[in-house]
Amino acid sequence: DGGITQSPKYLFRKEGQNVTLSCEQNLNHDAMYWYRQDPGQGLRLIYYSQIVNDFQKGDIAEGYSVSREKKESFPLTVTSAQKNPTAFYLCASRTGTVSGNTIYFGEGSWLTVV
Amino acid sequence: GNSVTQMEGPVTLSEEAFLTINCTYTATGYPSLFWYVQYPGEGLQLLLKATKADDKGSNKGFEATYRKETTSFHLEKGSVQVSDSAVYFCALSEAQTGANNLFFGTGTRLTVIP
Numbered sequence: 001d002g003g004i005t006q007s008p009k010y011l012f013r014k015e016g017q018n019v020t021l022s023c024e025q026n027l028n029h030d031a032m033y034w035y036r037q038d039p040g041q042g043l044r045l046i047y048y049s050q051i052v053n054d055f056q057k058g059d060i061a062e063g064y065s066v067s068r069e070k071k072e073s074f075p076l077t078v079t080s081a082q083k084n085p086t087a088f089y090l091c092a093s094r095t096g097t098v099s100g101n102t103i104y105f106g107e108g109s110w111l112t113v114v
Numbered sequence: 115g116n117s118v119t120q121m122e123g124p125v126t127l128s129e130e131a132f133l134t135i136n137c138t139y140t141a142t143g144y145p146s147l148f149w150y151v152q153y154p155g156e157g158l159q160l161l162l163k164a165t166k167a168d169d170k171g172s173n174k175g176f177e178a179t180y181r182k183e184t185t186s187f188h189l190e191k192g193s194v195q196v197s198d199s200a201v202y203f204c205a206l207s208e209a210q211t212g213a214n215n216l217f218f219g220t221g222t223r224l225t226v227i228p
Binding site: 004006033040041042043045048056058090092097099100101102103104105106107108110 | 144145146148150155156157158159160163165203205207208214215216218219220221223
């Protein structure tokens with residue numbers, strides 16, 4: 001089945017550690033996104049990428065980094081510089097950035113600082 | 115600028131009640147409009163969409179009509195079920211092409227009680 005796979009589903013991070021969240025899609029989509037969702041809140045854009053080897057900062061990029069070496073993969077690293085990383089992280093993708101193109105989401109990853 | 119404003123939640127209804135969740139938007143040009151649903155602990159799923167004025171999106175008994183004159187895209191369902199309990203997000207994709215042309219509302223939590 002085609003879709004977006006995020007892993008791990010649950011991740012615990014110690015203070016001062018970097019952790020990487022995986023996002024893989026087999027939909028042949030060009031654009032990929034990372035959003036952060038805090039409990040009871042809406043979505044905030046962290047990073048996005050329109051094509052391979054190119055990505056742009058979103059609204060809350062500080063303390064995060066990404067790479068886009070392959071079309072199907074867009075991993076997110078939460079660095080130790082991110083002071084409040086506990087949240088639900090959502091990866092998404094869509095065919096292109098034309099207005100009517102639907103954005104599809106993965107199942108999400110829960111990150112907790114311990 | 116572009117934005118989406120959703121009805122504040124939470125909304126609690128009895129089973130078989132009529133549902134309306136209001137969504138209004140501001141945008142330049144002619145955006146596409148979407149409703150997404152998020153079940154507990156999961157990613158967002160597309161519920162329905164409309165890409166031009168007067169279009170009606172529908173799915174699983176839910177409907178929303180793209181009203182340009184009132185800049186609205188209200189979500190309705192004639193008879194809700196317990197299984198409809200979730201968070202609903204209204205979203206806009208502006209007409210100008212670009213990866214960062216997506217805007218989400220803050221979400222409305224719906225709880226349906228038997």
